[in-house]
Amino acid sequence: MLYRNILEKLGKTPMVKIEPRDLGQINLYAKLEFYNPTGSVKDRAAFHILKKALKLNKINKDTSIIESSSGNFGVSLSAYCKEFGLKFYCVVDPQICTANEYLIKTLGAKMVKVTEPDENGGYLLNRIKKVKELLKKIPNSYWVNQYRNPYNSEAYRETLGKEICNELDEVDYAFLGVSSGGTITGVSQKIAEKFPMAKIIAVDMVGSVIFGGRPQKRYIPGIGSSMVPDILKDAHINEVITIDEASTIEMCHELLREHNLFIGGSSGSVFSAVKKYFSGKKFKKKPNVVVVFADRGDRYINTVYNEDWCDNFCQNNFKLKKL
Ligand SMILES: Cc1ncc(COP(=O)(O)O)c(C=O)c1O
Incomplete structure (x- = not known):
């Protein structure tokens, strides 16, 4: 495919099936947003x-x-x-x-x-x-005011939300990290339109106040916020799962080790939320679960992927397992 300019190569990111050993009860699909031109959703x-x-x-x-x-x-x-x-x-x-x-x-x-x-x-x-x-x-x-700008969520309704709905025959669950609320608001609106029975799960970080949590120092950027985004009032959210930084880091490393996915912090949080939600659940028919992996691991090389940082700075002073 020939592009006039790399910034035109926006959206239409790959959707991949991931098959973690402990999530055999679901079909898990990840939209890889780091394939966007500057590397993120x-x-x-x-x-x-x-x-x-x-x-x-x-x-x-x-x-x-x-x-x-x-x-x-x-x-x-x-x-x-x-x-x-x-x-x-x-x-x-x-x-x-x-x-x-x-x-x-x-x-x-x-x-x-x-x-x-x-x-x-x-x-x-x-x-x-x-x-x-x-x-x-x-x-x-x-x-621009991303927390209030209605075109923030519109972008995701008209692009990412549409792509997800076209790429899967059925969506039963969608897990999305929240910061400005643009992604979850837009994507949830589109999914609710096409798959009204789908459950939308918001993923937030310990220390974020978005869903009423107590403010606490957060070190991993991209997910959570210290203010409540205005645009979120138009989102369809069935449940909120709050994840801490230690399990975020653990899941980032697992995705790299086991699935060749070098992803950013919020993707680890979303993967952790999927595991937490489906642990011990059984289904007659495997539900289709979609997650959005918002960015790549490169920008976290000195934090999430750095042993000293994990040992000393993340919320629970996470001890990184030696590979
Ligand atoms: C890595 C990462 N994940 C998730 C999000 C959440 O997206 P939104 O701001 O649309 O809620 C962002 C937003 O900046 C991000 O950078």
């Missing part, structure tokens, strides 16, 4: 939000795009803003990983780093404060 939102905002004249070629993100969304927006010829201000904090800092800068975004922790001990509130300051200061600026 967030490319879908970045492309759709910018395209929609241009079409609706909410922005023009001289607009400065502003968003707070230390992770995948910052990388996706940097690439797609560059493609659309838009200036991008990415508000980050000191917890940003080296790879993302390098990618965001190299892709031409202006990086604004917040250094003071907020009253909750995290940085999110101060990052939002900084976004609001920039909006006041920079004329013709536009805040």
Whole structure:
């Protein structure tokens, strides 16, 4: 297939069957979102939000795009803003990983780093404060605001949700990690439309407040949040499973060891949630279970895949099994 530009190779990611020995009672299918152009599920939102905002004249070629993100969304927006010829201000904090800092800068975004922790001990509130300051200061600026922007979830309803519904004859369960809520809101809407009996399971991280949990320090980016996303009110969610960082790490390593899948942190959380949910359950007919693996392991090489980090920094000071 010939593409004019790599950023056009968006979506239509592979769906693979995974057959873990202890999950023989289900058919498990994983949508591999790291096959998107910048390596994550967030490319879908970045492309759709910018395209929609241009079409609706909410922005023009001289607009400065502003968003707070230390992770995948910052990388996706940097690439797609560059493609659309838009200036991008990415508000980050000191917890940003080296790879993302390098990618965001190299892709031409202006990086604004917040250094003071907020009253909750995290940085999110101060990052939002900084976004609001920039909006006041920079004329013709536009805040993407992934937590509230309806085009965030629309991106997933119209692309990822559609793909899943077309690729499987039946969906009985879908497990999705939640941060801004865009993926689960859009995908769950599409699945509910085509497979109304399907159960949607939200996967959150210990320490995230999205589903009413107590705030606690979290070290693995991409999943969970210290604020409740507004767009989540339109999601179809049947159950929430909260996973800790230790089991997330354990499952990341298992997926690599046993299934050749070098995936990012949130994919380990989702896999852990599937195991927790189906453990001891029996079915007359194997249900079809779909999971979304949002990114690849490379950006976690100094954390989830690093022995010293696991021993010292993750929530439960996880002891990584020697391979
Ligand atoms: C690795 C990873 N997993 C899951 C998600 C969750 O996606 P959403 O923000 O659509 O809820 C994100 C979002 O940034 C992510 O980076």
